[in-house]
Amino acid sequence: MLEQLTLGRYIPGHSWLHRLDPRAKLVLACYFIVIAFLTTNWLTYVLMFAFIGGVIFLTGLSFSYFVRGIGPLIWLIVFTAILQLLFTPGGHIYWHWGILMITSTGIQTSTAVFLRFLLIITMATVLTLTTAPLAIADGVEALLRPLRVIHFPVAQTALMLSVALRFVPTLLDEAQTIMNAQRARGVEFNNGGLIKRLRAIVPLLIPLFVGAIGRADDLATAMESRGYQGATNRTRYRVLKWHNADTIAVVVILVLNIVLVVLRHM
Amino acid sequence: MTKIISVNDLSYQYPDADRPTLNHISFEVNAGEWVAIVGHNGSGKSTLVRALDGLIDFKSGTVTVAGTKLSPESVWLVREHIGMVFQNPDNQFVGATVADDVAFGLENAGIPRPEMQQRVQDALEAVDMWQFAEREPSRLSGGQKQRVALAGIIAMNPSIIVLDEATSMLDPHGRQTVLSVLQHLRRSNQAPTILSITHDLSEAAQAQRLLVMDNGQLISEGTPRTIFSDEQLLESTGLDLPFSTKLSQQLAKQGLIAPKQYLTDDELEDWLWQSHLTM
Numbered sequence: 001m002l003e004q005l006t007l008g009r010y011i012p013g014h015s016w017l018h019r020l021d022p023r024a025k026l027v028l029a030c031y032f033i034v035i036a037f038l039t040t041n042w043l044t045y046v047l048m049f050a051f052i053g054g055v056i057f058l059t060g061l062s063f064s065y066f067v068r069g070i071g072p073l074i075w076l077i078v079f080t081a082i083l084q085l086l087f088t089p090g091g092h093i094y095w096h097w098g099i100l101m102i103t104s105t106g107i108q109t110s111t112a113v114f115l116r117f118l119l120i121i122t123m124a125t126v127l128t129l130t131t132a133p134l135a136i137a138d139g140v141e142a143l144l145r146p147l148r149v150i151h152f153p154v155a156q157t158a159l160m161l162s163v164a165l166r167f168v169p170t171l172l173d174e175a176q177t178i179m180n181a182q183r184a185r186g187v188e189f190n191n192g193g194l195i196k197r198l199r200a201i202v203p204l205l206i207p208l209f210v211g212a213i214g215r216a217d218d219l220a221t222a223m224e225s226r227g228y229q230g231a232t233n234r235t236r237y238r239v240l241k242w243h244n245a246d247t248i249a250v251v252v253i254l255v256l257n258i259v260l261v262v263l264r265h266m
Numbered sequence: 267m268t269k270i271i272s273v274n275d276l277s278y279q280y281p282d283a284d285r286p287t288l289n290h291i292s293f294e295v296n297a298g299e300w301v302a303i304v305g306h307n308g309s310g311k312s313t314l315v316r317a318l319d320g321l322i323d324f325k326s327g328t329v330t331v332a333g334t335k336l337s338p339e340s341v342w343l344v345r346e347h348i349g350m351v352f353q354n355p356d357n358q359f360v361g362a363t364v365a366d367d368v369a370f371g372l373e374n375a376g377i378p379r380p381e382m383q384q385r386v387q388d389a390l391e392a393v394d395m396w397q398f399a400e401r402e403p404s405r406l407s408g409g410q411k412q413r414v415a416l417a418g419i420i421a422m423n424p425s426i427i428v429l430d431e432a433t434s435m436l437d438p439h440g441r442q443t444v445l446s447v448l449q450h451l452r453r454s455n456q457a458p459t460i461l462s463i464t465h466d467l468s469e470a471a472q473a474q475r476l477l478v479m480d481n482g483q484l485i486s487e488g489t490p491r492t493i494f495s496d497e498q499l500l501e502s503t504g505l506d507l508p509f510s511t512k513l514s515q516q517l518a519k520q521g522l523i524a525p526k527q528y529l530t531d532d533e534l535e536d537w538l539w540q541s542h543l544t545m
Contacts, residue, residue, distance in 0.1 A: 237366060238369075
C-alpha cells in the first residue's frame with residue numbers, strides 16, 4: 001500500500017527526454033496542456049496523439065508505465081465524459097428521459113473532453129516519469145525566481161520543498177514500522193467498515209506526527225550547527241544548465257502549435 | 267599547548283526541569299586533543315556540547331572556543347570552528363543526495379561553486395563515499411549516512427569536530443567505518459580536535475582523555491586507563507567496561523599482563539592465542 005504513495009513514480013533513464021532541462025520540461029508540459037484545448041476537428045486530434053505517441057517513444061520507457069499512470073484517473077475521465085454526454089443539449093436528439101438526453105452536440109463534446117483529458121494526463125505522466133522529484137523542485141524554484149521582486153521567499157520555499165521530498169521515504173519507512181508495531185498489538189488496518197478503518201488510522205498518525213516533529217527539531221539543530229542563517233548570501237551547489245536540446249524542444253512545440261492552428265481552420 | 271576550548275563555571279537548567287542539567291562545569295581541551303565525554307543517559311553530556319556550539323541559551327558561565335568568547339553576537343563565528351555530527355543519521359541529512367548534503371554547509375558559507383565542487387569531492391573521497399555522490403539518503407546504510415555527515419563537516423575544515431553519540435545507532439561494522447575515518451583524520455597534517463560523546467567505552471578508549479559526567483556534574487577526568495581501572499567510579503556511574511578490557515583486567519589478576527591495551531575483541535583474541543603458543 002505504501003509503495004504506491006511514492007511521489008512522482010520517476011523511472012531513471014538516459015533518454016533525450018530524461019536529459020532535458022527540468023525548466024524546459026515544466027514549461028513545455030504546461031504549454032502542451034494549454035494547446036490541447038485548441039483541438040477541434042479530427043485532424044487536430046490525430047496530430048496531437050501522433051505527437052504524444054512520438055514523445056512516449058522518445059522516453060524509451062515501456063508503454064505499460066503510461067497505462068499504469070493513466071489507470072487511476074481513467075474512471076474520473078469516463079465519469080466526466082458521461083456527464084457531458086447526458087447533460088449537453090443541442091443538435092439532433094437521439095434519446096431522452098427526463099432531463100437526461102443524448103444529442104449530437106453531447107456526443108461531440110464528451111468525445112472532446114475524453115480525448116483532451118487523455119492528452120493532458122499522458123503528458124503529465126511523461127513529465128513525472130522522466131523527471132526526478134528533485135529536478136522538478138529545482139525547475140519550480142527557477143520558474144518562481146521572478147517572484148522575488150514581490151519578496152516571495154523563493155530560496156526558503158525551494159529548500160522546504162527539497163527537504164520535504166528528502167523525508168518522504170524516511171517517513172514512509174517510519175509509517176511502515178509503526179503499522180507493524182500496531183498490528184503486533186492487535187490493530188487491524190485492512191478489516192472492518194469505513195469508520196473502523198478510519199479509527200485504526202489514529203494509532204498510526206499520532207506516533208507518526210510525534211516522530212516527525214522530533215525529526216524536524218533535530219534537523220533544525222543540525223542545520224543551525226552547519227551555519228544555516230536563512231537564505232542570505234548562500235551559494236548554490238546544484239545549478240541548471242540550458243542546452244541546445246532544450247531550445248530545440250521549445251522550437252518543436254512552437255511548430256506543433258502553428259500546425260495545430262492551421263489544421264483547426266481546414 | 268594552546269587551549270582550544272575553555273568552559274568556565276557553566277550551568278544550565280531546561281525551562282521545565284526541576285534540577286539543573288549542567289551544574290557548574292569547568293574544563294579545558296587542548297588543540298589537537300581527542301577527548302571523550304562518558305556518562306549514562308541524562309547526565310548532561312549532549313546538553314554540554316550543544317552549549318559549546320551555542321545551540322542552547324545558557325545564562326551562567328562562559329565558553330571560549332578558539333579564542334572567541336561565545337555570545338549571541340559571536341555565535342556564527344564559533345560555529346565555523348565546530349563541526350557537529352549528531353546521533354540519528356536520518357535527522358541530520360539535509361540534502362536530497364549525498365553530494366547536496368555535503369555541500370549544504372559550504373552553500374551556507376557562500377563558497378563559490380567551482381571551489382565547492384572540489385571540496386565536496388575531496389571530503390567524500392576522504393570518507394570513501396565519492397562513488398555514492400548521486401545517491402539518495404534512503405538508499406544508504408546508517409554507517410554510510412554518518413560518513414556523509416562527517417564529510418559535510420570535513421568539507422568545512424573546522425578545527426573542532428564534536429560527535430554527539432554519532433555511532434550509537436549504528437551496527438558494529440558501521441561504527442567501525444566511522445571510527446576509522448576519524449583515526450585517519452587524526453593522522454593528517456591539520457588533525458582536528460575531537461570531542462566525542464559516547465556510551466560505548468571501547469570507543470571512549472581511543473580518546474586521549476576521558477571526562478566522566480554524572481547528574482550534570484563533571485565527576486572525574488583522566489586517561490582511559492586510569493578511568494577504566496577505577497571500578498568504584500565505573501559502578502557508581504553505571505558505565506560498563508568493554509569486554510576486552512574486562513578480560514584483560516581479569517587476566518592481569520591471574521598474572522597474565524597484556525603488553526598494551528587491546529580495544530577490540532579481535533585484537534585481544536589474536537594476542538591471546540599467539541601468546542599461548544609462545545608460553
